[in-house]
Amino acid sequence: MRRIYADNAATTAVSREVLDAMLPYFCESYGNPSSLHAVGREAKKALDAARATVAAALNCDANEIYFTSCGSESDNWAIRGGAHSKKGKKHIITTKIEHHAALHACKALEKEGYEVTYVGVDENGYVDPADVAAAMREDTALVSVMMANNEIGTIQPIKEIAEIAHNGGALMFTDAVQAVGNIPVDVKELGVDMLALSGHKIHAPKGIGALYCKKGVRPDVLIEGGGQERGRRGGTEALASIVGLAKAAEIANAELSEMDKVAALRDKLIDGILERIPYSRLNGGRSPRLPGNVNVAFEFIEGESLLLLLDMEGICASTGSACSSNSLEPSHVLLATGLPVEKAHGSLRLSISKDTTEEDVDYILEKLPPIVQRLREMSPLYEEVAKNSK
Amino acid sequence: MDYSEKVMDHFAHPRNVGEIEDANGVGTVGNAKCGDIMKMYLKVDDSEIITDVKFKTFGCGAAIATSSMATEMIKGKSINDALGLTNKAVIEALGGLPAVKIHCSVLAEEAVKSAIADYYKRKGIENDLTREMDCNGCCGCEHDHHHHDTEEE
Numbered sequence: 399m400r401r402i403y404a405d406n407a408a409t410t411a412v413s414r415e416v417l418d419a420m421l422p423y424f425c426e427s428y429g430n431p432s433s434l435h436a437v438g439r440e441a442k443k444a445l446d447a448a449r450a451t452v453a454a455a456l457n458c459d460a461n462e463i464y465f466t467s468c469g470s471e472s473d474n475w476a477i478r479g480g481a482h483s484k485k486g487k488k489h490i491i492t493t494k495i496e497h498h499a500a501l502h503a504c505k506a507l508e509k510e511g512y513e514v515t516y517v518g519v520d521e522n523g524y525v526d527p528a529d530v531a532a533a534m535r536e537d538t539a540l541v542s543v544m545m546a547n548n549e550i551g552t553i554q555p556i557k558e559i560a561e562i563a564h565n566g567g568a569l570m571f572t573d574a575v576q577a578v579g580n581i582p583v584d585v586k587e588l589g590v591d592m593l594a595l596s597g598h599k600i601h602a603p604k605g606i607g608a609l610y611c612k613k614g615v616r617p618d619v620l621i622e623g624g625g626q627e628r629g630r631r632g633g634t635e636a637l638a639s640i641v642g643l644a645k646a647a648e649i650a651n652a653e654l655s656e657m658d659k660v661a662a663l664r665d666k667l668i669d670g671i672l673e674r675i676p677y678s679r680l681n682g683g684r685s686p687r688l689p690g691n692v693n694v695a696f697e698f699i700e701g702e703s704l705l706l707l708l709d710m711e712g713i714c715a716s717t718g719s720a721c722s723s724n725s726l727e728p729s730h731v732l733l734a735t736g737l738p739v740e741k742a743h744g745s746l747r748l749s750i751s752k753d754t755t756e757e758d759v760d761y762i763l764e765k766l767p768p769i770v771q772r773l774r775e776m777s778p779l780y781e782e783v784a785k786n787s788k
Numbered sequence: 789m790d791y792s793e794k795v796m797d798h799f800a801h802p803r804n805v806g807e808i809e810d811a812n813g814v815g816t817v818g819n820a821k822c823g824d825i826m827k828m829y830l831k832v833d834d835s836e837i838i839t840d841v842k843f844k845t846f847g848c849g850a851a852i853a854t855s856s857m858a859t860e861m862i863k864g865k866s867i868n869d870a871l872g873l874t875n876k877a878v879i880e881a882l883g884g885l886p887a888v889k890i891h892c893s894v895l896a897e898e899a900v901k902s903a904i905a906d907y908y909k910r911k912g913i914e915n916d917l918t919r920e921m922d923c924n925g926c927c928g929c930e931h932d933h934h935h936h937d938t939e940e941e
């Protein structure tokens with residue numbers, strides 16, 4: 399059966415080139431970069447090179463890059479460590495649409511006695527910098543706003559928000575896990591103090607991430623250890639994964655212009671869905687939006703059953719419905735845009751990548767409408783609508 | 789999420805989907821906010837046998853599968869037998885449900901009871917089934933659910 403992977407916001411395939419770059423670091427150059435001997439020195443050389451590559455991709459210095467175990471660790475380190483490093487300041491500003499890794503790190507700070515302001519978004523899923531400015535206080539330690547949203551793909555005005563944070567003497571952190579590799583990410587241009595990224599969203603493996611910390615910005619250490627990462631993050635470096643992350647970042651940067659093609663397919667998908675399926679609505683504004691993100695709410699149906707039927711046709715997607723997760727609430731992101739709970743249950747996210755073809759998009763546009771219709775015919779909520787339109 | 793083969797079968801090929809024009813018992817349970825609504829239509833004959841049953845469901849795979857299974861289990865049965873249908877029996881018939889989906893089976897049981905309650909009401913027969921059944925507890929609200937078996941199979 400044909401299989402179309404349209405869940406790249408959840409994770410991506412490791413690319414062949416990335417895997418090839420990694421392979422020597424398992425059985426041949428397997429050294430510990432901290433070891434003094436030849437095998438260790440070889441590893442150290444690869445580590446340094448990888449750090450330089452990631453730094454180049456973000457336009458910073460190599461010694462501003464710290465490797466971590468994942469995006470979640472980077473988020474936790476930046477938010478908790480960043481807040482703790484601002485002694486005496488007890489206020490955090492973030493948004494209602496952050497990834498749980500960032501959101502729950504803020505919740506953890508609340509338990510320690512920090513006050514957190516959760517700035518809302520407009521109906522299109524954008525943060526208004528004026529709201530951040532209005533929330534600033536004397537004791538604001540940190541402003542944490544994600545660069546691009548994983549569910550609805552909206553891209554936030556990070557540069558403006560960073561200026562506001564700095565004018566108020568706060569640190570600025572952005573979770574750029576979904577942005578890196580998809581849109582230009584230049585830490586100098588953005589003016590942020592810290593920025594998180596993750597390997598598995600850019601065709602590198604799962605379980606590797608990085609945190610950019612601007613020179614002089616020193617979030618309190620989260621993982622104590624044997625002095626790795628210049629004493630800032632313990633743990634023997636996951637060299638193969640680090641090399642993979644660097645390769646992926648390098649490729650993504652070199653091929654950033656490819657993303658225009660992805661964006662064109664995204665638009666075809668959005669327009670095609672909205673044209674073919676009545677009672678549907680795009681979640682998240684059209685622009686600026688991640689090139690691969692499509693998120694649509696279909697009235698009268700529930701997302702999990704939609705996913706199951708799409709899966710039967712070989713289409714892998716995701717939903718913001720509560721029923722597909724272990725929680726009882728539908729997506730906090732969709733609710734933050736003002737989407738009513740019942741409509742949030744009927745949301746579908748398709749996240750495409752540069753591996754997605756026009757034929758894939760056509761296939762989705764062919765399969766999706768009858769599936770939505772089939773579920774609507776089964777839905778008691780659709781009865782009235784169907785009767786009125788007869 | 790791991791659904792049993794039976795669940796997937798009933799989800800992909802639901803039995804008894806639709807409406808009954810001249811139903812004499814109709815019940816709706818659940819709410820859109822929780823993410824599942826089941827509507828059940830019954831046609832009950834003079835000797836209190838359920839000669840036909842249909843359903844419509846807004847909800848997840850398990851909600852559709854439990855509705856489908858419940859309709860199969862009560863079709864051709866007496867009202868009394870149908871009242872004896874438990875969520876546990878529905879779970880068993882489906883070869884188990886993931887823990888987070890147990891509430892769907894509760895909803896299916898309640899949909900049957902709600903439709904029967906409506907049948908009684910239309911006939912003017914007193915019954916104790918008319919208690920509020922518009923929430924199955926999935927939204928975290930505090931209702932009395934302990935009479936149901938909520939163990940994972």
Ligand SMILES: Cc1ncc(COP(=O)(O)O)c(C=O)c1O
Pocket residue numbers: 407408467468469470471473497499544546547548573575576596597598605606607
């Ligand atoms: C925006 C965002 N932040 C953080 C994460 C967490 O990254 P990781 O899975 O590497 O922990 C993800 C993805 O899961 C994400 O989409």
